[in-house]
Each structure stands twice: as structure tokens, then as C-alpha cells.
Amino acid sequence: xxxxxxxxxxxxxxxxxxxxxxxxxxxxxxxxxxxxxxxxxxxxxxxxxxxxxxxxxxxxxxxxxxxxxxxxxxxxxxxxxxxxxxxxxxxxxxxxxxxxxxxxxxxxxxxxxxxxxxxxxxxxxxxxxxxxxxxxxxxxxxxxxxxxxxxxxxxxxxxxxxxxxxxxxxxxxxxxxxxxxxxxxxxxxxxxxxxxxxxxxxxxxxxxxxxxxxxxxxxxxxxxxxxxxxxxxxxxxxxxxxxxxxxxxxxxxxxxxxxxxxxxxxxxxxxxxxxxxxxxxxxxxxxxxxxxxxxxxxx
Numbered sequence: 001x002x003x004x005x006x007x008x009x010x011x012x013x014x015x016x017x018x019x020x021x022x023x024x025x026x027x028x029x030x031x032x033x034x035x036x037x038x039x040x041x042x043x044x045x046x047x048x049x050x051x052x053x054x055x056x057x058x059x060x061x062x063x064x065x066x067x068x069x070x071x072x073x074x075x076x077x078x079x080x081x082x083x084x085x086x087x088x089x090x091x092x093x094x095x096x097x098x099x100x101x102x103x104x105x106x107x108x109x110x111x112x113x114x115x116x117x118x119x120x121x122x123x124x125x126x127x128x129x130x131x132x133x134x135x136x137x138x139x140x141x142x143x144x145x146x147x148x149x150x151x152x153x154x155x156x157x158x159x160x161x162x163x164x165x166x167x168x169x170x171x172x173x174x175x176x177x178x179x180x181x182x183x184x185x186x187x188x189x190x191x192x193x194x195x196x197x198x199x200x201x202x203x204x205x206x207x208x209x210x211x212x213x214x215x216x217x218x219x220x221x222x223x224x225x226x227x228x229x230x231x232x233x234x235x236x237x238x239x240x241x242x243x244x245x246x247x248x249x250x251x252x253x254x255x256x257x258x259x260x261x262x263x264x265x266x267x268x269x270x271x272x273x274x275x276x277x278x279x280x281x282x283x284x285x286x287x288x289x290x291x292x293x294x295x296x297x298x299x
Contacts, residue, residue: 004217005116005286012112013279019048019108020169021270023091024100031092031135032066038132041091042069045107045130049073052115054128059152063143068132070145073114077125077293083158085292085299086127087113087285088146089165090134090238100270101260103134105169109282116286123294124160131238139240146238150245159242160299161206161292162249166237168195168281169273170260179258181232184225192259194221195281198251199239200229206248209299213291218284220277233258252285 022044023030030037042058049056049071059070077083089106093099107130114128132145141147146164153159171193172178178192179185197214199207204226211224229235229243236256239249257263262272292299 005120005283005290007116007279007283007286009279009283012282013275015112016108016278016282017270017273017275019111020100020104020273023104023107024098024268025270028098029093029096030099031095032064032068032133033095035066038066038068038092042071042130042132045071045091045111048111049114052111053118054114059149061148063133063138068145070132070149071130072149073128075114075117075122075126075128077122080124083124083160083299084127085124085161085163085289086129086159086242087163087165087289088129088131088238090131090145092132092135094135094264096266097264097268098266100268100273101167101169101254102256102263102268103165103167104270105167105273105278106165109165109168109278109285112282113286113289117290120290122290124292124299126289126293134238144238144241146241147244150241150247154245159247161210162239162242162247163210163285163289164237164239164249164251165285166251166253167256167260168252168254169275169278170254171274171277172259177259178255188223192255194223196253196255197222197224198234198253199226199249200234200243201226202243203248203250206299207250209292209295209297210250210288213288213295214284217287217291218280220280220284
């Protein structure tokens with residue numbers, strides 16, 4: 001990579017806000033039980049990727065008699081082009097929720113990371129993906145968009161690391177604003193003002209590489225956890241599909257209901273998001289992915 005991604009953070013904050021408002025405000029709840037909204041969300045994401053200068057390749061399949069799409073952008077690598085880093089986020093929501101933090105925030109971030117990395121020369125190939133059907137009842141099933149994607153990827157590429165961007169919009173500074181699964185509270189901050197990198201034990205080396213890359217690129221507070229998958233919260237989101245396919249996967253998250261009171265609720269609306277700090281996280285993630293794509297070390 002010839003240079004690091006450069007963001008105008010106020011402009012980035014504005015674009016992130018626009019994406020979240022479009023998905024969670026204008027479109028709202030989006031899932032196979034509201035297929036028009038689900039398709040509107042896919043159309044918006046496709047258009048936003050194209051506006052960022054990217055070519056979009058859909059991966060279509062049918063669930064509950066509804067056409068569903070994963071949307072993929074590929075930024076080809078040079079020196080190690082056969083090695084792939086995936087960053088993705090799901091765009092569906094649970095019934096009854098407009099899903100601003102869960103997960104319009106993640107999708108908005110994927111769009112803007114694609115915008116930042118597209119002009120650059122990358123060592124490894126980077127794929128940015130918007131996944132469908134992450135939420136229940138599809139979670140842990142072969143109807144998850146990420147499961148469909150990871151299963152197909154196993155047959156055609158060498159994914160070195162998958163980053164699942166799962167809720168990136170909530171940051172709190174009050175003492176006691178961060179909760180944890182049992183026992184972990186003794187080892188981590190009690191304020192919800194950090195971004196968390198989480199993996200299963202098998203992915204711990206990839207986790208370490210991702211956190212190093214982020215910390216080398218950003219001064220935003222970051223915490224990490226490699227844990228057995230049965231610990232509540234570790235096996236949420238789309239990285240699970242990649243674990244099942246034999247890939248290293250890391251979730252990047254604001255920790256969901258351990259911090260965010262509006263998780264899976266009708267009140268998960270765009271004005272709840274902390275866009276300025278979200279922009280700082282996205283800036284750091286884009287730069288970190290650039291570092292990972294260019295690193296001479298194994299990922």
C-alpha cells in the first residue's frame with residue numbers, strides 16, 4: 001500500500017450519519033418478513049458502494065420464498081493477491097427494530113471502509129461484504145448470508161482473516177456503563193467508551209494481529225478478548241459462519257446489550273448513535289485493514 005487511508009473525519013461522520021438514517025430511519029425494520037424493506041436496504045447499500053467507486057457483485061439465494069442477497073466489493077491485492085481479508089456486516093434486523101446500531105452502524109462502516117481503501121494499492125486482497133439474514137431465526141443456520149458466503153469461499157479462495165463489524169455506534173463515559181459476562185468485569189474497564197475485538201480461542205493469533213494493527217493506526221481505546229465460544233457474546237454475529245468454514249474470525253463491537261440499552265428494541269433509532277466516536281473507530285479500522293493487507297507477517 002503506497003499510503004494510509006486519509007479521512008476528513010467531519011465528512012466521514014456526515015456520511016455515516018446519512019447511511020444510518022437511510023437504513024434505520026427511512027427504510028427501518030428490514031428482514032424476510034418485510035421483503036420490500038429488505039430489498040430497499042440492499043438497493044441502498046449497492047448504490048452507496050457504487051457511489052464510493054466500487055463494483056458490487058451480488059450473491060443471491062432464496063429464504064422463506066424471498067430473494068436474499070449478500071453484496072460484495074473486491075479490492076484486488078498485488079504482492080499477496082491470493083490471500084484475502086474480509087470485513088463484513090449484516091444489514092437485516094430483528095422484527096420490530098429499525099436496527100440503527102444493530103446493524104446499520106456496521107454496514108455504514110463497511111461502505112466507508114470500502115471508500116477509503118479503494119484508491120490504494122493493497123498487498124493482500126480485501127473484500128467488503130454486506131451480509132443478509134444474520135438475525136434469528138437464521139443465526140447458526142445454513143440460511144445465514146455469511147454461512148452461504150463462507151461456504152462458497154471455502155471452495156474458491158484463501159481467507160486469512162474475517163472481521164465482523166457488529167454494532168459500532170454506542171460509547172458511554174459514565175462509571176458503571178459497561179457490563180460483562182460473569183467474571184470478566186474484574187479485568188476490563190467499567191466505562192463503555194472503548195471498541196472491543198472478540199474471538200474464539202482458535203482465532204486468537206488473528207485477534208492479536210487485528211488489535212496490533214488497530215492500535216498502530218488509532219489512539220481510540222480498544223480492548224480484546226479471546227475466549228471459548230460458549231461465553232455469552234463471543235459467538236454472536238457473522239464471524240461464527242467463518243469459524244465453521246475453518247477460517248479465523250474476529251468480531252469488532254461496542255458490546256451490544258452489555259452497553260446499549262436499545263439492543264433489539266424499537267428504540268434502536270438513528271439519534272442514539274455517537275457518530276463522532278464511530279467515525280474515529282471507522283478511521284482506525286480502515287487504516288488497520290490497510291496495515292493487515294500490507295503486512296509482511298502472516299495474518
